[in-house]
Amino acid sequence: MDQVRQEKARRTRGRLLEAGAELFDRSGYAGATLGEIAAAAGVTKGALYFHFTSKEELAGAVFAQAERSLRAACGSRRTATSPLQALIDAGHWLADALGSDPLIRAAFRLGREGDWQCTGGSGPGSGAGPASDSGAGPGSGPAPGSGPGSTDPHGFHGFHGFHGVWAGITGDLLAAARRAGELRGRPDAPGPGPDTLVVTAACGLEVVLADGCPPEERARRVGALWDWLLPCLVPPGAVGGYRTGPPALGPA
Structure with a gap:
């Protein structure tokens, strides 16, 4: 019986995360209410409060789950191929x-929204006081995504929130590519110019791809980005060793 209850609770939590993500994506943090999220998940508001004590806690759980998915996707690609190819493939995954x-x-x-974020921290998180159902102010829960990688070890201080997570992963893969000798220049002498260019371009994918374009157009845009970037990053003659299209279109 305990296993049955645990499985039911797991499924309910999953539905709440999905419903919360849909509403936060559609209406923003302030526009989404706990009542709407509970209704979309097909549960009572009391059931929602059993899993999440506030809207901020639910938003933090959505953020954290998205970060885990991104890190897992990038990690699996890094172990299967070179760091630079892994970065290209991570862009297609995104x-x-x-x-x-x-x-x-x-x-x-x-x-992107600042009404629930901690302005003094490295990621979205706690503010001053509990969040209301209407999203009138920031809450007091732990900062989601505040673990390793959510800080800014590569000095890209202009990126915050989920862009900061993605920028950190991009910087990590670039650093690994440099150590592996895939990039121009000495492995021990990273240049801020190329790194800043690549990280900025990678973070810009979220804006460029947010217009509802079809999958084929998304893949074309990511591939076109890397067709331009690769000749600037790798030694002459090495461009042909990388696939800029999605993995399904060619060998890794």
Whole structure:
């Protein structure tokens, strides 16, 4: 019986995360209410409060789940190929996720909105006082995404929220590519110019791909970005060793 209850609770929590992501993506943090989220998940408001004590806690859980998905996707690609190819493939994964996964879209929107974020921290999180159902102010829960990688170890201080998470992952993969000798220049002498260019371009994918374009167009845009970037990053003659299209279109 305990296992049955645990499985039911797990499914309910999953539905709440999905419904919360859909509403946060559609209406923003302030516009989404707990009543609407509970109704969309097919549960009572009391059941919602059993899993999440506030709207901020639910938003933090959405953000954290999206971060776990992004890190898992990038990690699996990094172990299967070179760091630079993994970065290219991660961009294609993100393009697909922006079209199909409301958790990823919601995390980007939550990261852009400042009414629930901690202005003094490295990621979205706690403010002063509990959040109301109407989203009138920031809450007091722990900062989602405040673990390793949510800080800014590469010095890209202009990126915050989920863009900051993605920028950190991009910087990590670039640093690994440099250590592996994939990039121009000495492995121990990173240049801020190329890194800043790549991270800025990668973070801009969320804006460029947010217009509802079809999957084929998303893949084309990501591939076109890397067709331009690769000759600036890798030694002469090495461009042909990388695939700029999505993994399904060619060998890794």
